[in-house]
Amino acid sequence: MDTKDLSKRILVNIGGSQNVNNATHCATRLRITVKDEAQINKDKIDGLDGVLGSVNSGGQFQIIIGQNVGHVYEAFSAELEGTSDKVEKKEVIEASEDKKKSVFSNILDTITGIFTPLLPAITAAAMIKTLLVLLDLFHLIDPTGGTYKVLTFAGDTAFYFMPVLVAFSASLKFKLNPYLGALMGLILIHPSFVTIVADKNPINLFGFLPVTLANYSSTVIPVMLIIWIASYVDRYADKFCPEAVKFFIRPLVTFFVMIPLALVVIGPLGYLVGIGLENVIDAIQAHAIWVLPLIFGALSPIFIMTGMHYAITIPLVLQSISSNGFDMLGIGFLVANIAQGGAAFAVGRYAKTTQVKSLAYSSGFTALLGITEPALYGVNLKYKKPFLAVMIAGGISGLLAGILSVKRMTFAPTGLTTLPIFIDPANPWNLIFAILASVLSFILAFILTTAFIYKDNHLQKELGGK
Structure with a gap:
């Protein structure tokens, strides 16, 4: 696949560079x-060699490329930079669209972008x-x-300092200086504040504002709300500060105003939201532990x-792992990914044609690895019909895994190569049950898809049969 040619064709069919606000990529998209979704020619894009499909979701037009997406993104960015209408290239998409999006789309776009x-x-x-668990186990x-x-x-660092990472990324999303945002994240986990929280000695800010003693390490919701506000x-500080002193007055005003807001109002509010979310998850897991694996x-x-x-x-997932040390969603995603591979x-x-057979086997293999x-x-x-088989197989296998209480012990993409994330030092059966659920998912998806093919003459013809 010629990534340069593909990027040119994509750019043409989304309305040119003048219609692009921002672009980024994830593992496959x-x-x-x-600016204007009406200018997108979705059918043309879906038909391009190297494009697996596209979807408009969360205020983003997402083009599914596969594992080669990084190279396509680089070529696409180069195409944008080579035009007269320069487009800002960032790792995070900023919400700067001309058209108003729904609240739901804005929320999805924001969380995904962060x-x-x-x-x-x-x-x-x-x-x-x-890796550490494996080394210790053996x-x-x-x-x-x-x-x-x-x-x-080293392994704990990203999770302990999650408020800082989220603050930096959220600042890019909300158009705040990312270093000022990171500073606000650091306040929440400063050693002095952590000590105050651990000692449980109530303190007041300015003598009358009670500071909530909350443990913000590994949390994500409080700092997202803080950076948003x-x-x-x-922006207001930028608007009202005199130009002559704006360089140092603007960040001072922002920081000084946000200290009480973060520690007295917004941070505690976000912390309570996180606790509420945690309680809901705990209640589901306590009374119907199979629900989340089944759903996902x-x-x-x-x-x-x-x-x-x-x-x-x-x-x-981050809230659950931070609070409980595990999550129940991961096994649902694992069996669903394996089912995709089995159906493919x-x-x-x-399939009778070499092209379909090759695509099915290669994409099935990558699905087993988590893509x-x-x-x-x-x-x-x-x-x-194979898609239906995937959902049935994933649901049944997820239900079984849920009944067996299979837990993902740390956050990572789910596939055969990351099965060790299901190793529970306190329960050696956890990994075994995860493997059994995966095998069941593959077999069910394979058998169901085969049955659907044999019963559907039209599908047989699509696959090259007579």
Whole structure:
């Protein structure tokens, strides 16, 4: 695939550079914020060689490329920079659209825009923690040695300093100076404040404002709200500060106003929201532990298809892992990903043309590794019945895994290569049950897809049969 040619064709069919506000990418998608959605020629884009499909979700036009998306993004950015209408290139999409979006679309766009750039850092830290568990499990490392201690705090770093990472990313999203935003995140986990919280000694700000003693490490909701409000405070400060002293007065005003707001009002409010979310998750897990794995096992293909998977899951997962040390959503995504692979393999087995067979097997393999979009858009959704098989297999396997209380112990993408994230030192059966649920999901998806193919003459013809 010629990425330069593909990027040119994409640009032409979204209305040219003058119709692009911003662009970024995740693991498989080129995500573009456009000014006028009416100028997008979706059918032409979907038909391009190298494009698996597209979806308009959360205020973004998302083009599914697959694992080559990074190269396409670089070529696309180069095309934008080469035009007379320069477009700001950032890792995070800013909400600067001319058209008003719905509140729901704005929320999805915001959460996705904040967390997508953080995934490499979160995943790296999570895999370090997983590696440490493996080394300890097989007695390949001394738990009292220096290496163990270094890897332990290295793996914990991204999660402990999550408010800082989120603050920086949210600042880019809300158009606040990211370093000022990071400073606000650092306030929440400053050692002095952490000590005050640990000592449980109530303190007042300015003598009359009670500071809520909350542990903000690893939290995400409080700092998102803080940065959102800070962006408005900063704009007002910019508007009213005299030009001669704006350079130092503007950040001072923003920071000084936000200190009491963050520690007395917004931070505690966000903390309570997080606690409420945690209580809901705990209640579900206490009374019907199978619900979340069932829902996400069956419906994650739809979440991925609509581009909502990051916005819906990341805050939930981080909150759950921070509070409980595990989450129950991960196993749902694992069995759903494996089901995508099983269905695609069934299509490949029956397909008569080399092109379809090759696409089905290759995309099925990547789905088993956790990258499902090629199988989802290139095979299973395209032929419809395999997509149904994926949802059924994922739901049944998720239900079984939920009944068996399979937990994901740290955050990371789910696939065969990341199965160690299901290793629970206190319960060796956790990983075994995760593997069993995955095997069941693959077999069910494969059998169901095969059955659907044999019963559907039209589908047989689509796959090259007579």
